[in-house]
Amino acid sequence: MGYRVDMTPATTSARPPGRPRSGVNDVVFAATLSTVHELGYARATVDRIAAAAGVAKTTIYRRWPSKGALIVDCLLDAFGPVPLQGTSRSELMSSAIHWIAAKIGEPGVGDAFAGVFSDAISDPALREVLSARLQDPYRLALQDALGEPENRVLFFIDVVVGTLLHRLGMTGVPMVDSDVAELVQMVLPHFGGDADLT
Amino acid sequence: MGYRVDMTPATTSARPPGRPRSGVNDVVFAATLSTVHELGYARATVDRIAAAAGVAKTTIYRRWPSKGALIVDCLLDAFGPVPLQGTSRSELMSSAIHWIAAKIGEPGVGDAFAGVFSDAISDPALREVLSARLQDPYRLALQDALGEPENRVLFFIDVVVGTLLHRLGMTGVPMVDSDVAELVQMVLPHFGGDADLT
DNA sequence: TAATTTCGCTACCTCAAGTATCGATACCTA
DNA sequence: TAGGTATCGATACTTGAGGTAGCGAAATTA
Numbered sequence: 001m002g003y004r005v006d007m008t009p010a011t012t013s014a015r016p017p018g019r020p021r022s023g024v025n026d027v028v029f030a031a032t033l034s035t036v037h038e039l040g041y042a043r044a045t046v047d048r049i050a051a052a053a054g055v056a057k058t059t060i061y062r063r064w065p066s067k068g069a070l071i072v073d074c075l076l077d078a079f080g081p082v083p084l085q086g087t088s089r090s091e092l093m094s095s096a097i098h099w100i101a102a103k104i105g106e107p108g109v110g111d112a113f114a115g116v117f118s119d120a121i122s123d124p125a126l127r128e129v130l131s132a133r134l135q136d137p138y139r140l141a142l143q144d145a146l147g148e149p150e151n152r153v154l155f156f157i158d159v160v161v162g163t164l165l166h167r168l169g170m171t172g173v174p175m176v177d178s179d180v181a182e183l184v185q186m187v188l189p190h191f192g193g194d195a196d197l198t
Numbered sequence: 199m200g201y202r203v204d205m206t207p208a209t210t211s212a213r214p215p216g217r218p219r220s221g222v223n224d225v226v227f228a229a230t231l232s233t234v235h236e237l238g239y240a241r242a243t244v245d246r247i248a249a250a251a252g253v254a255k256t257t258i259y260r261r262w263p264s265k266g267a268l269i270v271d272c273l274l275d276a277f278g279p280v281p282l283q284g285t286s287r288s289e290l291m292s293s294a295i296h297w298i299a300a301k302i303g304e305p306g307v308g309d310a311f312a313g314v315f316s317d318a319i320s321d322p323a324l325r326e327v328l329s330a331r332l333q334d335p336y337r338l339a340l341q342d343a344l345g346e347p348e349n350r351v352l353f354f355i356d357v358v359v360g361t362l363l364h365r366l367g368m369t370g371v372p373m374v375d376s377d378v379a380e381l382v383q384m385v386l387p388h389f390g391g392d393a394d395l396t
Numbered sequence: 397t398a399a400t401t402t403c404g405c406t407a408c409c410t411c412a413a414g415t416a417t418c419g420a421t422a423c424c425t426a
Numbered sequence: 427t428a429g430g431t432a433t434c435g436a437t438a439c440t441t442g443a444g445g446t447a448g449c450g451a452a453a454t455t456a
Binding site for chain 4: 256
Binding site: 022 | 442443444445446447452453454455456
């Protein structure tokens, strides 16, 4: 039960023979988010996602080896790169927190994030994919931008993402702006504030 | 699909006729935690829990209407009352954080907590039970002890529990003591520290 | 035209939550 | 001691979701 997410055929320089894949990945991603948004993570079955995308279920399983892998790719697509804006450490951290809070607030994104995260609890293979493909890139970007060691950035991510997801999971509603602002106010002093600029 | 957790027959002053229930609730709780600890939340099926407890599956469904309800009751039993120790606000908050961190570190407890929490994301009825039976008592106790309004205590819980569960879910290992200590160091100043004693 | 690959479609397998039923058992009351 | 009642274990079942197998049709290259 491998979690190799990228099932794109090995890209050789020459175009391989046979029928090329139709470019419906984006349609599937959109259908995934909208289905998760409307029905919740557990009721957003692969059958329903396929139907919403106007695609056969088998087509989805040809491209992603599992529902979890599909969600991870969908989230990667939804998140995009971290916009690390600002010159001071405070501005960088603050922008990162507001960015992830906004993403989690987008329809379907927060539910999909929390859902795949919860599946990973009892699925070490999925946890590996989640960590390597979704968390590590952002963690490395933060390490680089902030000049903090790995364990401190991991702690930062645990606090920010954990808090946002716990609120969403417990209430069903994403954190409001004032609470996100309070989160920023709590986190920044602990991580050095404006002491040193980049 | 009701989530009425307490399926104990309505207690009248007179003892009802018929065969009384065998006192195996504690055995079922212990079997639940050990099974979740060994297999993870998703693979800890009700069949397996029943087998581990030496009880028929139907007996479990006579006492709890769903797996989620069983887990909630199991966690209530495992957590017990919050030991709010100390006289200063800092001591109270610090003891509460260390207490929940230790509970989440107990074998099976953290996995069961994270598991039922994640099920609740796409199950509003279970979320209601989780909030009312598991979170509200502790939230009220904290409000009373700290003299903080509801929204601030909710934020406190989101930060502490969210952070601990995110670490557990992402790594499969509970937070180590040094990280819990750092969490305390980060949270306490934001919530007023030692400013006013109780 | 032939080879190759993806497409949609249908049927299927496995597993887990939850339900139904039944004879056996334990308790109370008369 | 006999009868009523509710729980017990055991078995079988239903429902739904993840995931697979195999088919003929369609799209591309050589």
